[in-house]
Amino acid sequence: MQARHRTALFLLPAGAWFVTMLVLPLVVVLVFSFGERGEAGGYSPAFVLDNYFNLPARWTAFQNTLTLAPVGTLACLLIAYPLAYFLAVRASEKWRTLLLVLVIVPFWTSILIRSYAWIFILGGQGIPALISAMGLGDIKLINTPFAVLTGIVYGYLPLMVFPIYVSLERLDKRLLEASADLGSPPWRSFLQVTLPLSMPGVATGCMLVFILLMGEFLIPAILGGGKVFFVGNALVDLFLQSRNWAFGSAVAVALVVIMLVTVTAYMRLTSRWAGGRDDLSLM
Amino acid sequence: MSDSNNTISREKFMAELERFRKGSVTRRHFLGVTGLGVATAVLGTAMPGLRPRAASAAESIGDRVVLATWPNYHDPENFKAFKALTGAAVDMNVFGSNEEMLAKLQAGGSGWDVFVPTNYTISTYVKENLIVPLDMKQIANYDVASFETRFAGPGTVDGKIYAVSKNWGTTGFAVNTAKLGKLASPTTWKEFWDMTQAEFSGRTMVHDYQLTTIGNALKYFGYSFNSIDAKELADAEKLLMKAKPHLFAITSDYQPGMRSGDAWLTICWTGDGKQLNRDLPDIHFVLGKEGGEIWSDFYAIPKSAPNPKAAYALINFLLDPKVNAKECLFHGQPVADKRVDALLPPEILKDPILHPAAELLNALEFGAAVTLTDPHRAELMARFKSA
Amino acid sequence: MQPDTDPPIAEFRATTKMFGEVGAARDLNLSIRKGEFLSFLGPSGCGKTTALRMLAGFEAPTSGDVLIDGERVNDLPAHRRPVNMVFQHYALFPHLDVTDNISYGLRQRRPRPAAAEVAQAVEQALETVRLPGYGRRRIWEMSGGQQQRVALARAIINQPKILLLDEPMAALDRKLRRDMQIELQSLQRSLGITFILVTHDQEEALSMSDRICIMRAGRIVQIGSPRELYDRPNSRYVADFVGKSNFFAGTVSRVEATGTALAVAGGLRIIGTAAPGLAPGQTASASLRPEQISLAHGTTTADGTTCVPVRVVNRIFLGEHTEYLVQHDDLGAFLVLVPRQAEASEGSFEPGEPAFAIWRDGTALILPEDA
Known part of the structure; x- marks a missing residue:
């Protein structure tokens, strides 16, 4: 009995944090979403469903987010996996540390500054100038969905690389020997052993990147030139510019619901892949 | 900071300042130990904070003052001097629209000590009880008589001064004339929007700001910049939606795009027009013949300011004509203070960007308070951006 | 096979x-x-x-x-x-x-x-x-x-x-x-x-x-x-790795078809089978398995055996056998494995007791020192 009390005591700070930092804001947003825009903007109490009926007005933003978040996640995965594989399996000890640091280094500066650097790289005097100088024609990169995608991959790559790296690094190399011993050529060993055993890392990385991308607004604002509008941008706009907090809350609630649904579906799917295992690091 | 002879700790500085104020050391000794001699040589002798009898304004104001303002709107050298003088570093938050500033203050917890609202927003701030009437005794450098009423007037609401004039200016457009080819340089908003959808497709930027973007779309049809008429707004929306695919960007930070050559045409405020033109003479600043916006910016103190003492000290410092003249030379926005004009070189006063011809100025309108709070304009802008 | x-x-x-x-x-x-x-x-x-x-x-x-x-x-x-x-x-x-x-x-x-x-x-x-x-x-x-x-x-x-x-x-x-x-x-x-x-x-x-x-x-x-x-x-x-063995270092004194003698400490000589290639004068080790040695309370002069006085240091009961650690003044400590039946006839040996260790000449292996 005493032990249980003590446990409860230890959980108190975490519980308090959970309630004030997670539950409370969600409740506030939910309440606001049924309200109305105040006279000078902001929120004025009411109970109406108008905000939800008005959601289709942000259809484009949802459409952009729901396309570019999965596409961005996939692009991150396709680039991160070989990189993580190289780091965990191929790189020598000496290089591994250096390369890992290089992967993290961009995280040391703010995403804002890093994205601004991309404005110049993708801008008229950057890559397009190079391509045009090579006689390959004029292209426009900056302020396009492609630029946003580039920024996304750049910004979120480490979040994808690290979980995959860890799962590959933990992978028992003897399993690959066992696979070869049993007659599997290397590429098939990769598909039959390495890939399935790195799925927890892949699942974690995809989840991290996808969830964060669903709320992204900085990269589309900077590299999309305000023309590639995410739900995150719609939220910034509704809370900071048009100051329609009630509608903004409804959009936020819709985003949370969409995320809950996709994440739940995703977790169901990945746990089916994992065959109900909770521990893949078995010796 | 390796040369210890020229630097002293902040604590030491404050201690020395205290002794100086009590008259126990001479002014020369004070300037010597604090290294402020250099700063005063730059700023001249008109630094009121250093006069013993006015020094009470410089009593400890904390080490930080938070300023919410617009991009490219202050000379960093002045902030350095302010820190050297008072020990308070200026922590600058940059914004792109008055709406955003209003939203932050409405949400509470902004942490700002001073902010820079535009003329048409002040009455709303007063109505929403977000700013306080200023204690003019603490802003000795504000001389009502020397400010042009047209620009300083909106700071006074119900007979009380809530905000003091910072700068005034106009909203026109900047065009990179090197990219015009055989086209004649545009002089009207009609040409601005037409070029955007034709020869300059993919090269135009508009503000991420309802007042100027909707306002100048309204000017295409000859409507008022401030219109909230449903039919007129519908026309403006149609134009904006048609133009959107041709835009390079929707952003209030348009200098980088113009400087890199990616964008050739943009809605533009006076100071940015001046800065661009100064560095890239091909870029011209144009006021649309149909009119557009004339504005004035202010310093105001939020009711929630954590450090009002520092806020007053900063406003007073920046309104010192000498300091203000430096500001003006840096950002290129005209000042409504005659005392400042007197310190500026004559070519600035004759500059057509800063001081446009009277007939162009007469066509301009001050933003109306209603545009800030009107839900239709807000939602129109949001639809335009999210389309 | x-x-x-x-x-x-x-x-x-x-x-x-x-x-x-x-x-x-x-x-x-x-x-x-x-x-x-x-x-x-x-x-x-x-x-x-x-x-x-x-x-x-x-x-x-x-x-x-x-x-x-x-x-x-x-x-x-x-x-x-x-x-x-x-x-x-x-x-x-x-x-x-x-x-x-x-x-x-x-x-x-x-x-x-x-x-x-x-x-x-x-x-x-x-x-x-x-x-x-x-x-x-x-x-x-x-x-x-x-x-x-x-x-x-x-x-x-x-x-x-x-x-x-x-x-x-x-x-x-x-x-x-x-x-x-x-x-x-x-x-x-x-x-x-x-x-x-x-x-x-x-x-x-x-x-x-x-x-x-x-x-x-x-x-x-x-x-x-x-x-x-x-x-x-x-x-x-190999002798050390495969099974237990006692080793006594010495010098080869005589090589004959009947046996090789190794002169060890205290003027003792251990007779055994030599690995090929050992010549007189070479240093070598005599390997005697613990089960090749027996313990007795009294001495023996039987032909073709070597008998040395020892003191019992320790005793470990292993069921079928008892393993004794004994100490000889010159040879040092070595192990002796006594089967159950032998112990039944000869009686057991208490730690501290004097005894005699006996082995048959020729059972030892004379092995070269490892390179």
């Missing part, structure tokens, strides 16, 4: 494997007979695992050749070799269940064998390792011993020409290890597959192997049947 004249199933020919400057295996020469149970025995780092891994294809020799079934396989990748391995920690695939682990090898074959055929082979393999009905279990639901059987089934289902076992019982407790050793041995006989076992456990090697290859510092020291190695070790190292 095939007669010596048949071609070997595997061969090392002057095989050397270097890791940088370190010679993990040096100049190995060994023929492995079809159907035999061969063990590589030696302490860790002796090169036994490297030898095994060169057969499996995980390491390529630096020089010399490795042959399997008459074919040079130096450059043949692991997945194309007709051998299978039971790994030290089993290396079972954690993401697959027991059936999918066991069928893994069959499923790698091209053309793919029919599903029914695979299923039947798995059933049979599970029968063989006495795990029927465990097919749908998860690996982590199995005990260590069960995992070991799965690893075994996963290897033998492929009917390899050679089964390689890399310390397969190291992770099992003593009792389980004993059972598994017996099982492995009978399995090897019933399957008729060549088994090559790597172990550092001499008891394991002695009890299971047809032949043992003793290695030291990358080299093969001696190859032979357990009995040969026990009775005729060619060096003090």
Whole structure:
């Protein structure tokens, strides 16, 4: 009995944090979403469903987010996996540390500054100038969905690389020997052993990147030139510019619901892949 | 900071300042130990904070003052001097629209000590009880008589001064004339929007700001910049939606795009027009013949300011004509203070960007308070951006 | 086991494997007979695992050749070799269940064998390792011993020409290890597959192997049947590694067909069988197994025996035998193993008691000092 009390005591700070930092804001947003825009903007109490009926007005933003978040996640995965594989399996000890640091280094500066650097790289005097100088024609990169995608991959790559790296690094190399011993050529060993055993890392990385991308607004604002509008941008706009907090809350609630649904579906799917295992690091 | 002879700790500085104020050391000794001699040589002798009898304004104001303002709107050298003088570093938050500033203050917890609202927003701030009437005794450098009423007037609401004039200016457009080819340089908003959808497709930027973007779309049809008429707004929306695919960007930070050559045409405020033109003479600043916006910016103190003492000290410092003249030379926005004009070189006063011809100025309108709070304009802008 | 004249199933020919400057295996020469149970025995780092891994294809020799079934396989990748391995920690695939682990090898074959055929082979393999009905279990639901059987089934289902076992019982407790050793041995006989076992456990090697290859510092020291190695070790190292032995250092004083005499401390002489090549004047060690020495309360002058006075230091009761540690003034401490019956007739010896240690001349082995 005493032990249980003590446990409860230890959980108190975490519980308090959970309630004030997670539950409370969600409740506030939910309440606001049924309200109305105040006279000078902001929120004025009411109970109406108008905000939800008005959601289709942000259809484009949802459409952009729901396309570019999965596409961005996939692009991150396709680039991160070989990189993580190289780091965990191929790189020598000496290089591994250096390369890992290089992967993290961009995280040391703010995403804002890093994205601004991309404005110049993708801008008229950057890559397009190079391509045009090579006689390959004029292209426009900056302020396009492609630029946003580039920024996304750049910004979120480490979040994808690290979980995959860890799962590959933990992978028992003897399993690959066992696979070869049993007659599997290397590429098939990769598909039959390495890939399935790195799925927890892949699942974690995809989840991290996808969830964060669903709320992204900085990269589309900077590299999309305000023309590639995410739900995150719609939220910034509704809370900071048009100051329609009630509608903004409804959009936020819709985003949370969409995320809950996709994440739940995703977790169901990945746990089916994992065959109900909770521990893949078995010796 | 390796040369210890020229630097002293902040604590030491404050201690020395205290002794100086009590008259126990001479002014020369004070300037010597604090290294402020250099700063005063730059700023001249008109630094009121250093006069013993006015020094009470410089009593400890904390080490930080938070300023919410617009991009490219202050000379960093002045902030350095302010820190050297008072020990308070200026922590600058940059914004792109008055709406955003209003939203932050409405949400509470902004942490700002001073902010820079535009003329048409002040009455709303007063109505929403977000700013306080200023204690003019603490802003000795504000001389009502020397400010042009047209620009300083909106700071006074119900007979009380809530905000003091910072700068005034106009909203026109900047065009990179090197990219015009055989086209004649545009002089009207009609040409601005037409070029955007034709020869300059993919090269135009508009503000991420309802007042100027909707306002100048309204000017295409000859409507008022401030219109909230449903039919007129519908026309403006149609134009904006048609133009959107041709835009390079929707952003209030348009200098980088113009400087890199990616964008050739943009809605533009006076100071940015001046800065661009100064560095890239091909870029011209144009006021649309149909009119557009004339504005004035202010310093105001939020009711929630954590450090009002520092806020007053900063406003007073920046309104010192000498300091203000430096500001003006840096950002290129005209000042409504005659005392400042007197310190500026004559070519600035004759500059057509800063001081446009009277007939162009007469066509301009001050933003109306209603545009800030009107839900239709807000939602129109949001639809335009999210389309 | 095939007669010596048949071609070997595997061969090392002057095989050397270097890791940088370190010679993990040096100049190995060994023929492995079809159907035999061969063990590589030696302490860790002796090169036994490297030898095994060169057969499996995980390491390529630096020089010399490795042959399997008459074919040079130096450059043949692991997945194309007709051998299978039971790994030290089993290396079972954690993401697959027991059936999918066991069928893994069959499923790698091209053309793919029919599903029914695979299923039947798995059933049979599970029968063989006495795990029927465990097919749908998860690996982590199995005990260590069960995992070991799965690893075994996963290897033998492929009917390899050679089964390689890399310390397969190291992770099992003593009792389980004993059972598994017996099982492995009978399995090897019933399957008729060549088994090559790597172990550092001499008891394991002695009890299971047809032949043992003793290695030291990358080299093969001696190859032979357990009995040969026990009775005729060619060096003090082997004698020490295979079974327990007492060693007495000295100088060879006389070499004759009837026996070689080694002059040891205190003017004593130990007569024994000499390894070839020992000449008078050379330093050598006499190896006397504890069971070759007996203890008595009284002295004896019987012909052809040596009898020395000792003091009993310690006594360990081992059931069938009692092991005594005794001290001789000149020879130092050595072990004597007294069988139960002998103790019954002679009586027991208490620590601290004086006694006489007796051995028959000629039973000792005179071995050269290790290089």
